Amino acid sequence: MGTPIRIGIIGCGGMEKAHEAAFEGFEGRMQVTAVCDIVRERAERAKAVLGAQRAVTDFRELLDVVDAVLIVLPHHLHHSVGMMCLEAGKHVLMEKPLANTERECLDLIEAAERGRRVLMVGYVQRYNPLVLKTRELIQNGALGEVFQVSIWTEQFTRFSEDKSWGHRKETLGGGQLFSHGCHYVDLLLWFLGRPVSGTHDGTNLGTPWMEGEGTSNLVMRFENRAMGYHFGTWGARGSRLQYSLHVHGTRAMLDTRLKEGKIFLTTWEKGEELIFEAEPGKHTRRQMEHFLICVETGRKPLTDGRSSLQSLRVIWKVYEAEAKGVVADLRGLGLEDVEAS
Numbered sequence: 001m002g003t004p005i006r007i008g009i010i011g012c013g014g015m016e017k018a019h020e021a022a023f024e025g026f027e028g029r030m031q032v033t034a035v036c037d038i039v040r041e042r043a044e045r046a047k048a049v050l051g052a053q054r055a056v057t058d059f060r061e062l063l064d065v066v067d068a069v070l071i072v073l074p075h076h077l078h079h080s081v082g083m084m085c086l087e088a089g090k091h092v093l094m095e096k097p098l099a100n101t102e103r104e105c106l107d108l109i110e111a112a113e114r115g116r117r118v119l120m121v122g123y124v125q126r127y128n129p130l131v132l133k134t135r136e137l138i139q140n141g142a143l144g145e146v147f148q149v150s151i152w153t154e155q156f157t158r159f160s161e162d163k164s165w166g167h168r169k170e171t172l173g174g175g176q177l178f179s180h181g182c183h184y185v186d187l188l189l190w191f192l193g194r195p196v197s198g199t200h201d202g203t204n205l206g207t208p209w210m211e212g213e214g215t216s217n218l219v220m221r222f223e224n225r226a227m228g229y230h231f232g233t234w235g236a237r238g239s240r241l242q243y244s245l246h247v248h249g250t251r252a253m254l255d256t257r258l259k260e261g262k263i264f265l266t267t268w269e270k271g272e273e274l275i276f277e278a279e280p281g282k283h284t285r286r287q288m289e290h291f292l293i294c295v296e297t298g299r300k301p302l303t304d305g306r307s308s309l310q311s312l313r314v315i316w317k318v319y320e321a322e323a324k325g326v327v328a329d330l331r332g333l334g335l336e337d338v339e340a341s
């Protein structure tokens with residue numbers, strides 16, 4: 001085994017805590033050498049938990065002791081911080097969404113390609129065994145012809161300060177769909193391929209702290225005529241659906257319950273059966289393992305910059321069409337070309 005990859009974490013707020021478990025069990029392969037947050041106590045807390053050597057309040061002060069960084073910052077900072085890290089020769093695991101505009105995303109992608117650095121986006125659901133199993137069953141024909149995939153995400157998200165970056169369009173990059181729905185738009189593309197058209201409608205009724213929508217409804221039509229749907233809200237505490245994927249096929253239906261860690265299959269013959277179980281939760285450790293493999297071997301990440309940009313392009317197009325009151329033309333988007341490359 002070679003020298004352990006030295007990791008720096010930039011941003012030690014809410015989501016960074018969900019990443020902490022991801023660092024266990026990689027002794028000899030990686031170590032967290034430095035952590036950064038503009039709020040010193042947050043950096044010091046993370047340093048103590050992770051046994052890092054250095055806690056700093058300016059990320060430029062950790063660049064000399066890291067090979068790679070995990071960026072867990074407000075969205076409007078992803079571009080500037082990511083660019084400086086890539087230009088300093090660091091591999092980057094960027095929390096989603098990659099950045100707030102197409103140009104910013106392309107800057108990051110091109111900087112990574114120029115410097116031959118890994119740029120991976122934290123679309124953590126793609127590393128979730130329940131999601132992987134769902135995709136396998138969609139693709140291997142077990143469900144017959146799949147004609148609809150519906151995704152529900154219900155959560156209550158309100159940052160402690162009213163003027164938080166997470167409430168404002170300019171800093172968040174949009175509303176619920178852009179910030180959280182991007183995970184699930186990415187999954188719809190991964191499951192169903194190339195989209196043709198889409199519509200979005202949202203509201204901040206029930207989430208008045210949100211400048212953009214706090215509740216989002218997205219409908220997409222795909223080239224094979226299958227439909228994708230996503231409902232996401234930041235204004236509820238969660239019904240039985242919570243985080244669910246429902247797949248309707250001509251032979252069978254799937255009910256993937258991410259919160260319970262279970263997949264149920266329903267057929268005419270047998271009714272509902274539990275067919276798969278896996279650990280519920282965020283699977284940040286599997287995501288980290290993939291990142292380490294990519295850094296170690298130079299392999300292209302499953303969720304690299306270019307593939308993650310596809311979901312953001314869908315979102316920008318449906319937002320634009322929503323403002324004009326028209327249906328968005330999504331032709332030309334999809335993940336196939338990216339995956340084949």
Ligand SMILES: NC(=O)c1ccc[n+]([C@@H]2O[C@H](COP(=O)([O-])OP(=O)(O)OC[C@H]3O[C@@H](n4cnc5c(N)ncnc54)[C@H](O)[C@@H]3O)[C@@H](O)[C@H]2O)c1
Nearest residue numbers: 011012013014015016036037038039072073074095096097
């Ligand atoms: N994958 C998921 O399921 C998931 C869930 C939640 C959040 N996220 C993502 O994680 C990222 C952070 O979100 P969060 O909820 O942790 O936000 P947060 O506001 O809780 O944390 C952000 C942290 O960054 C720090 N910070 C701000 N400016 C900084 C700077 N210039 N230098 C260093 N530190 C700075 C803040 O002090 C704060 O501690 C976002 O990209 C978000 O979309 C992902």
